Amino acid sequence: MTGMRRAVAACVVIGRGMVLAGGLCAVLAACGGDEGGQVQGERYRAQIRRTSYGVPHVMANDEAGLGFGVGYAQAEDSVCVLADQFLTVAGERARYLGGSAMADPDRLFDNRGSDFFYAQLNQASALDDAWRAQPPEVRQLLKGYAAGYNRFLKDAGRTALPQACRNAPWVRDITERDLLRLMRFYTSLDGVVAFAPWLVAAEPPRGNAAPEPARRARAALAQAAVAGRASAYRTGSNGVALGRDATENGQGMLLGNPHFPWQGITRMVQLHLTLPGRMDVMGATLPGIPLVGIGFTREFAWTHTTTSSAHETLFELELDPADPTRYRVGSAYRPMRRQQVTIDVRRADGTIVQESHTFYLSDFGMVLALPDIVPGYGWTTAKAYALRDANTENHRMLAQWHAMNSARSLRQLRESVERVLGNPWNNTIAVDSGGTALFMAATPVPNVSEAQLAQCGRGTAAGRFVLRGTPLCHWGDYPDTPQRGIVDAAHLPAIERHDYVQNANDSAWLTQPAAPITGYSPLVSQSGYPQGGRTRIGIAQLEARLAGKDGLPGRHMSLAQLKAMTLSNRVYFAEQVMDDVLTLCRTTPVALTRDGVPVRLGAACERLAQWDRKAELSSNIGYLYFEKFFAAISTQPSVWGVPFDARDPARTPRGLKLGDAAIAGLLRRALADAVHAVDSTGMRPDITWGEVQGAQRGTRRVPIHGGADALGVYNMMETRDLPDGKREVVHGTSYLQVVSFSVAGPHAEAFLAYSQSSDPASPHAADQTERFSDKRWISLPFTDAEINADPGFSERQIAQ
Known part of the structure; x- marks a missing residue:
């Protein structure tokens, strides 16, 4: 729908020759408005300019108008994605789509289970609390966004929507409460939302069968556990801020490289927001959010990386032997609170029936059942486990980004993050034009000290700390x-x-290797543990450049060098072990797989020797051999020639222990398994990585570079297997920006790797994907002069 340009108000201007420096007020005054640009009786007015690749630049005189413009523009680009998610977070999928259809892209549970979960998460009292917590400016943004989204639906008409939701009965007008539901989904993305199926699956032990919702949830979870599927909403990222001592021109420079899904509601979109005299910020955000989440202003640039800090804990509850719905608090037992939620479910004959499900809540959170992923963590007659998520009480996410978008300096940005503490699960990395670089791991972290953890800790499960469910172990204040x-x-x-x-x-520990960050509660930041491959290659590339040891002249970073570093596609762990793998190859012409199948290694070893140790489009089949090989050995610490050393964490572990006969035998078997698995696919020996990994855009398959996180590829990509043996990108580099500063102001180059529009028929569904494939960076027009001169410029006013 991005390409549709329809007049939606009495005043519409499309073209170039107008002077925009006077801002929106002058433009709207020319359309007959009063001094403030509003026509009597209007509640909302905005200007939407589009530049190349469909990037929207929204300008208004107040937050209500800004939200109105963003809501309209985002609906143009992503209406079906938004409508589907509004349906989900309202707990209404089963009403329109039936209870048994799968709601989750990873098929973890069905519409019925999804609706039960979101009906509980977004109950009326929680939405009331969320609304009361919003400052006036954010309330106006939300009201405006809902009005803009609804105006788009009216102007476009249900029959003209993209094919995915054309004439769908579940596409409807929204209110600010729909947006609050969506915000609660976003804030809890890495918390209760990630555990949703296990919360629905929780039922007390009974002599008879579990109720139907729990039974269905458990069956789906058992299938997911076998398949090894993870959450569809997982996030990751790389971020670098270079200060004045590290850059060629002595001013700040930033890299932002979030890794998000390539489809669905967590598929980022670009935008530029202007409130004349108060806000001028450009970057990207998640659909439904009327603010920039990652971006830049004239004075500073910032990005976020998914933090390793904890935002939830599990509590182990001691149960009453006579009643598994009562748990010990001190010397007495307390009954769990039962919360019943009721949803509408459409039957096959079209009739609607109501179904109910009961959740169980304790003073320590909601009870869940985890035996499918963590044996021993089910609900028994002796124990149960409850989940408490700090972000279910965090209603400050939009207030946080509003304050950041409005900040006039890096100091104001930092102050807002420390004051609001509303960023739900992200570190903040920023730099200003003067060259001060900032890192903050400031999110809502449970207040559990190291001493308290030592007294209350029961280990970890599902990546979360487990505490004893006693009053002593409650989070502190x-x-x-x-x-x-x-x-x-x-x-x-x-x-x-x-x-x-x-x-x-990784944690905050090696944010700057020369100044390790230590001394925090393990829930905040841990130290002394092996770092991920992306952390290590990021540090290696930065340190080599600033030491002048990367083969390039000088000891400072240029923008071109930062771009090249980001998309170098080096496979870090191949650099650490491939010399040893080739040594193994030279002494092992034939090896046996784990099943005893003999495999001749000569041809594969030749390809591995020729491989550039990268995940480039031109990289050969060696990438595939190494991927399988490393997956088999990477979880076994004994294989490393140089084990992890906390005194040298950025360079260890490395190498393979070839001198140990048992380890060498394990490595030969892993190599035989890898070669056998790849060769069994029937792939041509001369196939390239660009022929294997790609993104389908209509009839065109766009080859995509980048590789697996587990291999230490900075430009991370995850894929799903296709029937023909190729792979479709589903997750990875999303909005990628580099920003530098000079006396002329900010200069930003970027990609939205999967493109701006989620409508396959849009001209902006594949244009940036093609550019990303070719590594042809896109300069972002930021000033009025740059926007007005852009070859893709168009402009409209919308009002009501």
Whole structure:
């Protein structure tokens, strides 16, 4: 729908020759408005300019108008994705689509289970609390967004929507409460939303069969466990801020490289927001959010990386032997609170019936059942486990990004993050034009000290800390936090530097290897553990450049070098072990698989020797051999020639222990398994990675570079297997931006790797994907002059 340009108000201007420096007020005044640009009786007015690749630039005089413009523009680009998610978070999928259809892209549970979960998460009292927590500016943004989205539906007409939702009865007008539901989904994305199927599956032990919703949920979870599927909403990222001591021109420079799904509601979109005199910010966000989540202003640029800090904990409840719905609190047992939710379900004959499900809540959170992924963590007659998520009480996400978007300096940005503590699960990495680089791991983290964890800890399960369910183990309180039970900003990691800071989803520990960050609660930031491959290659590339040891002249980073580093597609762990793999090859002409099948290694080893140790479009089949090989050995610490050393964490572990006969035998078997698995697919020996990995856009298959996170590829991509043996990208590099500063202001180059529009018929469904494939970076028009001169410029006013 991005390509549709329809007049939606009395004043519509399309073309170039107008001077925009006077801002929206002058434009709207020319359309007959009053001094403020509003016509009497209007509640909302905005200007939407589009530039090449469909990027929207929205300008308004107030937050209500800004939200109106963003809601309209995002509906143009992503109406079916948004409508589908509004249906989901309202708990209404089963009403329109039936209860048994699968709601989750990873097929973890069906519409019925999804509706039960979201009916509980987004119950009326929670939405009331969320609305009361919003500052006036955010309330106006939400009201405006709903009005803009609804206006688009009216103007476009249901019959002209993209094929995915054309004439669908579930596409409807929305209110600000729909947006609050969506915000609660986003804030809890890495918390209760990730555990949703296990919350629905929780039922107390009974002599008879579990109720139907729990039975269905458990069956789906058992299938998912066998298939090894993970959450569809997982996130990751790389971020680097270079200070004045590290850049060629002595000013700040930033890399933002989030890794998000390539489809669905967490598929990012670009936007530029202007409130004349108050806000001028450009970047990207998630659909439904009327603010920039990652971007830049004239004074600073920032990005986010998914933090390793904890935002939820599990609690182990001791149960009453006579009643598994009662748990011990001190010397007495307390009954769990039962919360019944009721949903509408469409039957095959079209009739609607109501079905109910009961959730069980304790003072420590909602009870869940995890035996499908963590044996022993089910609900028994002796124990149950409850989940508490700090972000279910965090209603400040939009207030946080509004404050960041409005900040006039890096200092104001930092102050807002420390004051609001509303960013739900992201580190903040930023730099200003003067070359001060900032890292902050400031999110709502449960206040559990290291001493308290030592007394209350019961280990970990499903990647979360498990605490004893006793009053002593409740989260503590600081006096000045915006919600109870979380750590205050003074006890969260933050560092400013003039060389660089970086993060690639490990803890804050090696944000700057020269100044390790330690001394925090393990829930906040851990140290002394092996780092991920993206962390290590990021540090390696930065340190080599700034030391002048990367084969390039000088010891400072240029924008071109930062771009090349980001998309170098080096396979870090191949660099650490491939010399040893080739040594193994030379001494092993034939090896046996784990099943005893003899495999001749000569041809595969020749391809491995020729492989460039990258995940480029031109990389050969060696990438595939190594991928299978490394997956088999990477979880076994004994294979490393140089084991992990906390005194040298950015360079260890490395090499393979070829001198150990048992280890060498294990490695030969892993290599034989890898070669056998790849060769059994029937792929041509001369196939390239670009022929294997791609993104389908209509009839065109776009080859995509980048590789697996597990291999330490900075430009991370995840795929699903296709019937023909090829792979479709489903997750990875999404909005990629590099920003530099000079006396002329910011200069930003970027990709939205999967393109702006989710409508396959849009001219902007594949245009940036093609550019990303070719590594042809796109300069972002930011000033009025740049926007007006853009070859794809168009402009409209919308009002009501």
